[in-house]
Amino acid sequence: MNPKETARKILPLLGGKENIQSAAHCATRLRLVLKDDDKANKAELENIDEVKGVFLSSGQFQIILGTGMVNKVYQALSEEADFSTDTDSSDHSEAIKKKMNPVARVAKSLSNIFVPIIPAIVASGLLMGLLGMMRAFQWVEPESAWFVFLDMFSSAAFIILPILIGFSAAKEFGGNAFLGAVIGGIMTHPALLNPWVLGNQDPSYIEFLGFDVALIGYQGTVLPVLLTVYVMSKFERGLRKFVPNSIDLLVTPFLTVIFTGFLAMLVIGPLGTLLGDGISNGLQFLYDKAGFIAGILFGGLYSTIVLTGVHHSFHAIEAGLLAKFGVNFLLPIWSMANVAQGGAGLAVFFKTKNKKLKGIALPSAISSFLGITEPVIFGVNLRLRRPFIGAAIGGALGGAYVVFTNVVANAYGLTGIPMIAIVAPEGMANLVNYLIGFAIAVVGAFAATLILGFKEE
Template sequence: MDAKKTAKELIEHLGGNENVISATHCATRLRLVLKDDNKPNKQEIEELEGVKGVFSASGQFQVIFGTGLVNKVYAEFANETGLGTKDTDGGEKQVDHAEAAKKKMNPFARIARTLSNIFVPIIPAIVASGLLMGLLGMMTAFEWVAPDSPWILFLDMFSSAAFIILPILIGFSAAKEFGANPYLGAVLGGIMTHPALLNPWTLTDAVPESIVFFGMNVELLGYQGTVIPILLVVYIMSKIEKGLRKIVPNAIDLLVVPFVTVILTGFIAMLFIGPLGTWVGNGLTWSLDFIYNTAGLFAGLIFGGLYSTIVITGVHHSFHAIEAALIADLGVNFLLPIWAMANVAQGGAGFAVFFLTKNQKVKEIAIPASFSAFLGITEPVIFGVNLRFMRPFIGAAIGGALGGAYVVAMNVVTNAYGLTGIPMIAIAAPFGSSNIINYLIGMLIAAVGAFIATWILGLKEDTTKK
C-alpha cells in the first residue's frame, strides 16, 4: 500500500486540510477531529486502499486501517496537513486532540470519556490482582502448600494490595484527568486509606471508633477498596487547587497551594464527601445486584443485546467505574461476562458476513476483524463490517442477548475488568472450572447464535452505507 497516496486521497475526501482540526491514532484507527463532520465522503473513504471501515464516535471521525498500517498513514497524514510539525515559535501546530474531541461531545459522553480516562490506566493493576487471587485460590483449594506457608502469606499480600490502595490509584489517575496535581490526588487517597482508619477490606466484622469533631460524630472508617468517594473528593480538590492558583502569587505558590488544598479537601473528605460517596456507591451496587438477582435471564437478554449499541455511543467507557465498584463491594464482577457475550457475538456475525458477501474487500476485512472480536476488540468488526449492512449488527445483538442470558443464568463472574473474549478466561478461572466451562458455553451460544441469526436475516449489499 502507498501510504502517502492514501493519506492525500483521505485528506481530499475529508474536505481538505482546512476541515481537519487535529489528528492522532491508536493501535488500529486514525482518529480525527473535524470542523464539519458532514463534509467527509464516507463511501469514498471506505473504498481507499487499506481502509477497513469508517465511523464517528466520541467526538472523533475514525478511520480503521489496522495494526501497522495506521502508523504509516498517520505519519504521511501529519506531513501533508502540517499537524504535529513545529511552527516558527517552536510550538506544536496541532491542538490538544483530547480537548478538541471533548468539545464536540455532549455532556453525557464527556462524563463517560472522563471516567474511561481515569479507569483504563488502572486496568493492569486490577487484572494482575485478579490473577493473583486466582492463583491463591487454587493453591488453597488443591492444598498445593500448607495453610501456614509463606506462599499463602505473600500471595495474599500481593493480590489484595491493589484493592486496599485503590483510592490512591484512582486519586492519582483522576487528578491527572481533572487537570490537578496527581500527587496531591494520591495524598488524598492516602488520607482516606490511612492506617488510623478501620480497614473494611480486611476487617469487615469490626466496628469503627467514633470521635466528636465540632459537634459532629465522625466514624474512623477507611475507604480502602472504594471508588465513588475518592472520585468526588479529587474532583473537589481539583476545583480548590485551580481556584487557589488563580489568586496565590507565584512566589509562594509551592508553599500555600498544596498546604491549603490538602487541609481543606481532607476535612471535606472525612466529614462530608466520604460518607456521602460511600452511601451512593453502596446504593448503586445494591441496585445492580438487585436487578441481576431479580431480573435474571431478562437482565442478561437486555444487557447482552444492547451492549454493542451502547458501544457505538461511547457511553460504555463509563462502565469501568461501575465494575470497579462491584469488585470492591461484592468481590465479583457479574457485568463483564455479559459484555463479553456481546463482543463475541459481533465476531460470530462478522464470520457470517464473510460467507454471505460477494465483495472481496469486505471478505478481506471480515476474517481478521471477527477474530479480533474474540480477543475483546470489537471496533473493527462493528464499524468495518456489521454496521455497514445493519442486518449483521442486529444478528449480533440477538447472539449477544442469548449468550448474556446464559451467563446470567449460570452466574458466571470475574474478579477484574478490562478483558473480554478469550482473554477473559484468565480472570474467570479463579472461580472454578464450572465458571470457565459455562463462560465457554456462553461464548459458543453467542457466536453461533449471531452467525445463525445473521444468516437468516441475510445480507443486502446494495444497501446504502451508513
C-alpha cells in the same frame, strides 16, 4: 499499500488540512477530530481500497486501516497536512471532549481514569486465582511464606485503589496528580479502620465540630475518592488564579490538602459510600431478581450502548462491584455482546461475494474475539445493518446463559478470549460456563445473521 499515496487520497476527502483540528491513531485506526464533520466525504473514503471502514464515534472521525499500516499512513498524513505527530495526548483528548455531549463527556472522563488502572486490577485478579488454586489443591500450607506473600500481593491493588484512582482522576480533572494520590492516601490511612477487615468490629468515633466522625477507611471504594478528587482539582485550580506565583508552591498544596481532607472525612466520603453502595446493591438486586432476563437485555443492548460512547463509564461501575462484592458479574455479559459481533462478522465473511468486504470481515471478527469490537461493528455489521441485529440476538442469548449460570470475573477490562484469564480463577465450572456462553453468543449471532441476510449495497 503506499502510505503516502493513501494519505494523499484521504486528506482532501477529510475536507483538507484546514479541517483537521487534532489527530492521533490507535492499533488499527486513524482518530481525527475535525472542525466540521460534514465536510468529510464518508462514502468516497470507504471506496478507497486501503480503507477498511469509516465511522464517527465519541467525537472522533475514525478511519480503519489495519495493524501495521495505520502508523505509516498517520506519519504520511501528518507530513501532508503539516501537523505534528508529537501532539500531547491530553490536547487531543480535550479536543475530543469539546465535540461530545455532556453525558458522553462524563463517560469519556471515567474511561480515561479507569483504563490506566486495568493492568493493576488484572494482575490482582490473576494473583487471587493463583492463591485460590493453592488453597483448593493444598499445594502449600496456609501458614507458609508463599501463601502469606501472595495474599499480600493479590489484595494490594484493591487496598490502595483510592490512591490509584486519586492519581489518575487528578490528571484527568486537571489537578496535581500527586495531590490526588495524597487524598487517596488520607482516605486509606492506617489510623482508619480498614472496612475489608471490619467484620463484627465497630469503628471508633471522634468528635469534631460537634459531629461524631467514624474513623473508618475507604479501602477498595471508588466513588468517595472519585468525587473528592474532583472537588480537590476544582479547588486547587481556583486557588491558583488568586495565589501569587512566588508562594504558589507553598500555599496552594497546603490549603488544598487541608480543605479537601476535611471535606473527604466529614461529607464526601460518607455520602460517596452511600451512593456507591446504592448503585452496587441496585445492580445486585436486578441481577438476582431479573435473572436471565437481565442477561438478555444487557447482552442484547450493550453494542448499541457502545455506539453512544456511554460504555466508557462502565469501568467505574465494575470497579465498584469488585470493591463491594469481590466479583464482577457485568463483564461476562459485555463479553457475550462483543464476541457475538465477531460471530455476525464471520457470517458476513462466508456469505458475501465482495472481496473487499471479505478482507475486512474476517480479521475484524477475529479482533472482536480478542476484545476489540470497533472494526467489526463500524466496518462491517453496522454498515450492513442486519448483521448488527444478528449480533444483538447472539449477545442476548449468550448474556442470558452467563447470568443463568452465574458466571463472574475477578477483574475488569478484558473480554473475549483474553477474559479467560480473569474467569478461570473463579473455578472450573465458572470457566466452562463462560466458554459455553461464548459459543452460544457466536453461533447464535452467526445463525441469526445468515437467517436475516443483508444487502451489500
